[in-house]
Amino acid sequence: VTGVAELDFFAARVRQSASLPELLGAGSDAFEAIRSVARACEDRTPELFAAFMMAAGTATEARNALTGAPSLPPGHSGTSSPGLLVAAAADVDDVADELADLAGLLARRLPDVAAEAPTAGDRVACHDAALAAAEIHQLLTRDSGETLTG
Amino acid sequence: VRPSLGDFLAAASRHIDAATGYGEPLPPKAMRAALREVTRLLTVMARFASAFTLHDQAGPPQSLEVPARADWDARTGLRRAAVRMRVAASVLGGNDDDRDYDHPAVAHLTAAANCLAAGHDLLQTHFSVGRFGSRHGTSPWAPVITSAPVNHALLADMAGYAHRIAPWAIQLTVPHPHDEALPPPARVAVSRACQLLRAAEAACWAATRYQHATADARILLRAIPANTAPSRHTPGPEETVPGLCVGTIITAERLRYLTRAFAIRSHQQVTVTGATRQRIAQGAAITGHCSELILRSLAEPASQLSNVPDAMAALARAADAAAQAWARWRAAAHAWDTFATGVSKQLTPAAAEIGDLVLWVGRLAHRDPAWSPARRHGGLLREPAELGGRHDTTTTVLVALQYAADALADIAECERESVRSAAYSHGLFVPTRLLPEDQDVPYRYAVAPRANIRALLDTYDAAVQASHQALTALDSLASAANSSPSVLTALRAARSQPMPYLPHGDTVPAWLRARQPQPGKVESALRNLAISEPALLARASDIDEATRHLIGEATAITQRRPHLAELQPKRGAGPASDMRGHPAQTAAKDSPRATGQQVLPPNAESRPAPNAVKHPVSPVRRQARPT
Numbered sequence: 001v002t003g004v005a006e007l008d009f010f011a012a013r014v015r016q017s018a019s020l021p022e023l024l025g026a027g028s029d030a031f032e033a034i035r036s037v038a039r040a041c042e043d044r045t046p047e048l049f050a051a052f053m054m055a056a057g058t059a060t061e062a063r064n065a066l067t068g069a070p071s072l073p074p075g076h077s078g079t080s081s082p083g084l085l086v087a088a089a090a091d092v093d094d095v096a097d098e099l100a101d102l103a104g105l106l107a108r109r110l111p112d113v114a115a116e117a118p119t120a121g122d123r124v125a126c127h128d129a130a131l132a133a134a135e136i137h138q139l140l141t142r143d144s145g146e147t148l149t150g
Numbered sequence: 151v152r153p154s155l156g157d158f159l160a161a162a163s164r165h166i167d168a169a170t171g172y173g174e175p176l177p178p179k180a181m182r183a184a185l186r187e188v189t190r191l192l193t194v195m196a197r198f199a200s201a202f203t204l205h206d207q208a209g210p211p212q213s214l215e216v217p218a219r220a221d222w223d224a225r226t227g228l229r230r231a232a233v234r235m236r237v238a239a240s241v242l243g244g245n246d247d248d249r250d251y252d253h254p255a256v257a258h259l260t261a262a263a264n265c266l267a268a269g270h271d272l273l274q275t276h277f278s279v280g281r282f283g284s285r286h287g288t289s290p291w292a293p294v295i296t297s298a299p300v301n302h303a304l305l306a307d308m309a310g311y312a313h314r315i316a317p318w319a320i321q322l323t324v325p326h327p328h329d330e331a332l333p334p335p336a337r338v339a340v341s342r343a344c345q346l347l348r349a350a351e352a353a354c355w356a357a358t359r360y361q362h363a364t365a366d367a368r369i370l371l372r373a374i375p376a377n378t379a380p381s382r383h384t385p386g387p388e389e390t391v392p393g394l395c396v397g398t399i400i401t402a403e404r405l406r407y408l409t410r411a412f413a414i415r416s417h418q419q420v421t422v423t424g425a426t427r428q429r430i431a432q433g434a435a436i437t438g439h440c441s442e443l444i445l446r447s448l449a450e451p452a453s454q455l456s457n458v459p460d461a462m463a464a465l466a467r468a469a470d471a472a473a474q475a476w477a478r479w480r481a482a483a484h485a486w487d488t489f490a491t492g493v494s495k496q497l498t499p500a501a502a503e504i505g506d507l508v509l510w511v512g513r514l515a516h517r518d519p520a521w522s523p524a525r526r527h528g529g530l531l532r533e534p535a536e537l538g539g540r541h542d543t544t545t546t547v548l549v550a551l552q553y554a555a556d557a558l559a560d561i562a563e564c565e566r567e568s569v570r571s572a573a574y575s576h577g578l579f580v581p582t583r584l585l586p587e588d589q590d591v592p593y594r595y596a597v598a599p600r601a602n603i604r605a606l607l608d609t610y611d612a613a614v615q616a617s618h619q620a621l622t623a624l625d626s627l628a629s630a631a632n633s634s635p636s637v638l639t640a641l642r643a644a645r646s647q648p649m650p651y652l653p654h655g656d657t658v659p660a661w662l663r664a665r666q667p668q669p670g671k672v673e674s675a676l677r678n679l680a681i682s683e684p685a686l687l688a689r690a691s692d693i694d695e696a697t698r699h700l701i702g703e704a705t706a707i708t709q710r711r712p713h714l715a716e717l718q719p720k721r722g723a724g725p726a727s728d729m730r731g732h733p734a735q736t737a738a739k740d741s742p743r744a745t746g747q748q749v750l751p752p753n754a755e756s757r758p759a760p761n762a763v764k765h766p767v768s769p770v771r772r773q774a775r776p777t
Contacts, residue, residue, distance in 0.1 A: 028583060035487060042480070046443070050436045050512065050523035053483065057432045060487050061425050065495075067581045067594055074582065074594045096525055128495070139524050 007033060007098045011105055020122060023113050024072040027106055027129060031063035034099050034136060040086040041095055048092060055099065055139045062106075062132035069125035071117070093142075100140035107133035151400070152380050156372025158269035159307055162262045166191075166311050169258035170318035180253035181322055181332065182242055185340070187251075187259035188319055189239040191311075192232040192343070194266045199308045200225045202273060202295050204650060217302070220357035224305055227350030228312065231343045235319075238339035242332070262311075275377035277652065278688070285652040286687060288414065289377045290406075290560075293647040299367035300374075302357060306364070307371070309354035316347040366640045373637045379407040385509050388519055391536060391543055395550035398510040402557035405507060408499040413564045414688055421492045421577070422568055426501040428486035430565060431479050431613075433504030434558045436523060438476025438620070440508075440515040441551050443531055445469035445627075447515070448544065450534035464627040471616070471623035475558070478613040482565075485606050490579045490595055491572060500561065511554055514547065545628075549636050552624045556638055559617040566610040573603045648680075670694025 010030040017023035038056035042049055066072060086095060107130050114126030169184075176184055203225070250256065276292045277285035287293060294300055323337040323344075332340070358364060383400045449465050513521045514537075517530045537547050572578055579595035580602070598606075625639055669677060673690040681687065 032584070039484065039487070046439075047528040048525055049439055049528075050508070051525040051528055053432050053436060053480070054523045056487070057428050057483060060428060064424070064490055064581065067583060072594075074592055100525075142526060 007037065007102055011102050014102075014105055014109055017109075020071045020113055020117055021073060023109065024066050024069050024122070024125070027110060028063050028066040028072065030102060030106060031059045031066065031129070031132075034102060035059035035063065037086060037095060037099060038140075041092050044092040048096065051096070051139050055103075055136045058132045058135050058139070059103075062129040062136075065125050065128040065132065068121070070119050070121040072125075096140045097142065100137050100142075103133045103136035103140065106130070107137055152375040152378060152403075153272065154372060154376075155269050155272055155374040158265045158272065159372060162265035162269070162311070163307075165258040165262035165265065166314055169255045169262065170314050172255040172258075175321075176253065176255060177250065179248055179250035180256055183249035183251045183253065183256045184259060185235075185242065185322060185332065185336070186239050186249065187256055187263060188315065188322075189232070189235040191259055191263040191266070191315070192228070192235050192347075194263050194270065195308045195311060196225070196228040196232040198266055198270045199228050199305045201270060202304075202652070203301055204296050204652065215360075217298070217357045217360040220353045220360070221298075221302055221305055223353035224309060224350045224357065227346045227353060228308060231312070231346035231350065234339045234343035234346060238332075238336040238343065241336040241339065272376045273374065276374075277650075280691070287649040287651070288688075289410065290641070291374055291377065292650055294370055294641060295374065296650040296652070297367075297647060299364065300371050302354075303364060303367040303371040306354055306358055306368075309351045312347040312351045316344040316351070319347075320344045369637060370640050373641075375403075377407075379411070380404045382503065382506070384506055385513055389513060391514065392546055394510055394514045395546045398507070398514065398550040399553040401503075401506045401510050402553040405500050405504060406557040406560050408503065409561045409564045412498050412500065413568065421494050422498060422572065423492060423494050423496065424486045424490045425495070426498045427491075427565065427569065428483050429497065429501040430504055430561060431483035431486065433501075433508050434561065434613075434617075435476045435479035435483055436508045437504075437511045437554055437558065438472055438479055440511045441554060441620075442469050442472040442476065443515045444511075444537060444547065444551065445472055447531060447534045447537055448547070460630040461627065464623070464630040468620070468623040468627040471620040472555075475555075475613070475616040475620035478609070478616040479558075479562075482609050482613050485609050488580055488584055488602070489598060489606065490581060491577055492579075507554060507557070511551075514550065544631060548624065548628050548631060549638070552621070552628055552636065552638055555617070555621045555624050556642070559614070559621045562610070562614040562617040566607075566614050569610050570607060573607060578603055578606070651677075670697065672697075 010026070010033045013026035014023065014030055017026045035056045038052045038059065042052045042056070044052075110126045110130035110133065114123045114130065117123045117126060203221075251260065273295055274285075276287060276289040276295055278288045279285050287296070319340060322332060323341050325337075380400045380403050382404065383397050385394065385397055389397065445465060446469050449462065449469070508523060509521070512523070513519065515521075515531060516527070517532050518527050521527045521529075537543065576597065578598040580598050582591040582593055582596050585591060585596065625642075628636060628639065670691065670693075672693045673687060676686055676690045
């Protein structure tokens with residue numbers, strides 16, 4: 001298990017979320033997954049230590065921002081998600097790419113939903129989380145010229 | 151860059167040299183103006199020399215040790231010289247029309263006095279001034295300022311000025327033909343003032359003979375900065391290694407200042423968010439990680455340190471200690487993945503800017519001049535020859551790492567205290583979405599389990615300890631690589647003293663000192679517990695002040711109730727007369743008598759009224775205190 005394939009599960013949930021509460025829940029779980037995988041990769045290579053460390057911290061902030069959204073049902077998510085284990089043989093560059101893609105997806109989806117959110121609390125939470133997702137994407141992407149708009 | 155005391159002392163010295171080196175005799179109008187400005191200069195010198203001494207200035211120190219006694223004599227000599235010079239100036243009266251303040255010599259005297267006054271004010275920024283002029287230290291430099299060696303170094307500077315001023319000022323007493331510039335009483339007073347200046351200089355010289363490490367004290371004295379944050383400094387695109395070192399030092403000092411300043415104010419109902427704590431911890435971890443990379447690089451054969459066996463061993467220890475420290479900081483950052491403190495998004499100033507330190511140290515470690523924590527910049531390390539190829543560059547790099555480590559150790563202590571405070575005030579929570587599925591709490595956050603809090607506090611304890619070990623290892627390395635200690639090393643040695651408390655202001659008259667109130671009960675309790683931390687003392691003082699306000703307000707409310715006087719029993723009316731006016735008794739009068747209970751004031755436990763109905767009173771009720 002590389003930990004990469006499992007991230008597709010979270011990406012699919014984010015893509016398929018039809019309602020605001022669904023997306024908030026899927027987003028929160030996706031940020032938690034990014035945090036968990038980034039933490040597991042911090043020690044893999046000194047060159048990427050700072051990038052993974054900051055990505056994990058930013059993912060925590062984003063997850064907490066969505067946790068505070070009024071439309072997110074309180075309590076446990078109730079959604080079973082796969083365990084995230086990063087194998088010792090996993091290519092850290094591939095993992096970073098996958099995390100950057102997931103963060104990029106979140107950075108694109110959350111602003112769309114934020115614009116239609118009924119309450120200011122939801123809009124602020126989605127906005128903050130989207131900014132954090134963009135930051136994670138910038139931290140982990142290989143390409144510096146890539147934009148997240150559209 | 152912050153101004154330092156050395157800037158003002160050097161400027162004052164230059165102006166005194168210029169004034170006293172003026173070769174020609176002064177014209178009468180300039181002479182009268184010069185007398186006025188010398189008086190001001192001596193007054194500032196005397197005040198400066200005495201302002202930051204710990205012992206009472208009213209009498210000689212109890213200790214008969216030569217340095218302390220001689221220092222006291224020197225200060226007294228300066229004060230008395232200033233008084234005599236004021237006498238001379240008063241003889242001339244207050245008419246400014248017959249004075250020439252534009253004369254070059256006079257202008258230099260004015261500038262010298264201004265420089266010293268500014269230097270005095272600079273030192274004063276390290277103290278907070280209470281009512282009636284009491285002061286207590288609020289910065290890590292405060293114990294340095296009041297330490298005997300640095301105080302003596304300051305006094306020695308004043309004595310050095312006196313050495314130059316006295317022979318010049320005595321010329322003012324020489325009568326010139328057809329000249330009525332100074333009347334005889336003024337000349338006598340000036341002459342006496344010059345004698346006292348000589349005596350002060352001699353006493354200071356005697357004290358210097360018995361003082362040790364005066365060179366270090368002089369370096370420290372000149373390095374004392376204004377107690378203000380250095381300007382924010384972010385790295386540019388093409389910084390050199392020395393430039394990166396300077397930026398690291400400035401940013402480390404700024405972060406230390408911001409952290410301390412926030413800690414002193416933090417009791418004012420400020421919630422420090424989990425994001426703040428995590429950013430600080432991860433910034434410290436990445437900075438420590440880059441420091442370790444630099445230290446390992448300095449161990450390469452190309453480094454100048456490779457020729458110094460002691461330095462190589464110290465280098466290995468410093469790198470290992472740095473690795474331990476950043477691992478502890480990383481553990482602290484990980485801990486905040488599952489904690490939250492509130493919904494606020496505001497970051498503390500230090501958390502908002504710790505990324506600057508990451509950039510400075512990161513660019514010192516990496517070859518990419520635009521390095522950042524982002525993946526696309528996480529490339530090659532700097533060549534060992536760039537960091538350790540020249541001895542002076544190596545020394546500069548080590549000093550920069552020392553400053554960074556020192557700031558992080560300071561921040562670690564502040565963070566630990568802040569986290570402890572949050573834990574004890576039940577301000578730590580966990581998101582319920584992260585709890586196991588069998589713990590379905592219908593809220594977004596739950597109070598953090600006690601075991602998790604204990605683990606968090608242990609993590610910070612470990613971070614503090616490891617940060618200090620990393621700093622100690624860097625100190626050893628610096629001393630092995632370079633024989634002269636840095637200002638930071640000397641500062642750390644000096645500030646092991648407790649935070650000073652100066653009970654009197656330097657300009658407070660004696661009659662006012664006698665009226666100075668004692669610290670309040672809470673502040674006294676803390677002082678009795680040997681607490682000298684400015685943040686805690688300021689907090690205690692605020693509580694005392696709030697208590698005084700509350701009692702004052704309550705008293706005013708009580709006094710606005712005219713009927714209350716009628717309810718109070720007359721003095722000596724009965725056994726319970728000592729309870730008159732007590733709120734509990736007032737309330738008891740409105741209670742139904744059928745209960746048969748009498749509410750006793752707190753101080754009546756041991757002597758109940760004879761006619762009181764006896765009821766067992768539970769210990770809990772007995773301890774209750776009406777407020």
